[in-house]
Amino acid sequence: MTTDTPARLLQLLSLLQTPREWPGGELAGRLGVSRRTVRRDIDRLRELGYPVQAARGAEGGYRLVAGKAMPPLVLDDEEAVAIAVGLRAGAGHAVEGVDEASVRALAKLEQVLPGRLRHRVAALSTATMALTSSDGARIAPETLTVIAAAAAGRERLRFAYRAHDGADSRRLVEPYRLVSAWRRWYLVAYDLEREDWRTFRVDRVADPLATGARFTPREVPAGGEAEYLRQSLRRRKSVYALVVEFEAPAEVVAARLPAAFGTPQPLGSDRCVVRAEVGDAVEWLAVRLALLDLAFTVREPAALVDAVRTMADRLRGAVPDVP
Template sequence: MLQLLGLLQSRRVWSGEELAERLGVTGRSVRRDVERLRDLGYPVHASKGHGGGYRLGAGAALPPLLLDADEAVAMAVCLRVAAGGSVAGVGESALRALTKLDQVMPSRLRSQVAAVHDATTTLTSGRTEALVAPDVLMTLARASRDREHVTAGYVDRDGNATERRLEPYQLVTTGRRWYLLCYDRDRDDWRSLRLDRMTGVTARGTTFTPRSAPDAASYVRRAITASPYRYVARVRYQASKDVVAQSFSDASAEIEAEGPDTCIVTAGADEAERLVPWLALPGVEFEVLEPPEVIAAVREVADRLLRAHARR
């Protein structure tokens, strides 16, 4: 049956005689195995006459695919690229598919995939990207799915290294970085951890009972737009949330509608003046509500620009 499935996937139409000859069986055996494949959910269609035969069609559900060695390597390489990419909605799905494929892939094929990955360089837009080892992604994806305890080393933004005992719940990607929503057992609280700062990630083989978890996307968004920074600004824009959102990503700011034509943006930075040109990106009137340091920075930058214009 597996050989028959492989043949049906390799060509659009096969006659019963061709299949029987390739498999070394009788036509009756071919018909019997076709019925078995249909029972398993594979939509095998049969047609008579000139150009007719057996073909594998599309069904209501996706049954398992039979891949040869080259196809498995090619698919795993593409999934690794997609998992780390910025195409909307693809990264998480690619990671889930890669997890399933990695689970059944022979070690010799897995090493081929790793070799291709190690020998490949991707051109970027010039920004420093946070690189995450694929094995870290795979380990955390499986542990999140299976509710398995994880230990890992972690280096925070100040360079302090700690060992963490974690209950992983969900991976979140912003397109440039990966984050893990997890429960830190030693700190007895929820945490959002950057995967590129994690080392020695190990699944312990023991499972935990799921807790009532916060929404992963909302939790990570709040964590990366405000809590890590020295200055957190709240700014009112004289434009709708949809208009202002075109200038900011989910990873850089939290946007709340205040009315049909106004919204509040919360964003942070370690230097107040660095926020000013970034806050002006929407190109509409805005007012910095807090903190005083950012309000003062807006005034200083505005005065500097006016002086530059006067000199011109």
């Protein structure tokens, strides 16, 4: 019999999170208490925000149903490891919104994981996948979670950084937001030594360390952190305008094209045009467009036109002349 009420509530909650209906007598037997105690514990869970539904009848039954809010979950070891590994996978994919949410959730989960489970998560993740940006640069999951935790806790962050030209520096920043864009991670932060806002590619960050020093949030640049990143990349010419015309109806192209490319605009019943801002390597875009299996013409940028022409020549030369 569990006499510790908090421990008994956690055990009861763990049982109810199994997707089934639990008869009151079975719950009482599992917990080693009376049915009356089970009813009182159910009432306590409801007061804490857990939507427990009771079934009518002589035996009576209880089940956890969907509510208006998401209360805390109770996870066993295997469930916690599975979720952590899944979140690491989600953090490494450019699914709009999901990747950033995955990193925030992963930072919270790894903060409370026991040491024995952290080792299991790290071992499984290393054996099954690697987080990469679009150019193949690897990012350690720990780097993402340290930065995410510092940003969420409004804690100053120190790290080593290698710029595009190879120059190394040490940075002390106020981290505001991790942004996933074009299969890369960026940190938008206020650089204390340069006294200005900056963006950092996370795959060029090394040895991030939360200093423990809190900071008062500043007013972010107009449009928010994501817009500041977009403007910064435009200035660096890391983002360019894509214009591609397709010899296919807009709805056909929309069904095959990733959502990040935007909505195709009709140019008639059987033609359309796609206009979007992209930050991927032009070689990758050339391959991605070819894999759509649709006739297309690249109008902009010039670098992509050259990449498609080079790829076409290379593929043409790879096919032997057969009578």
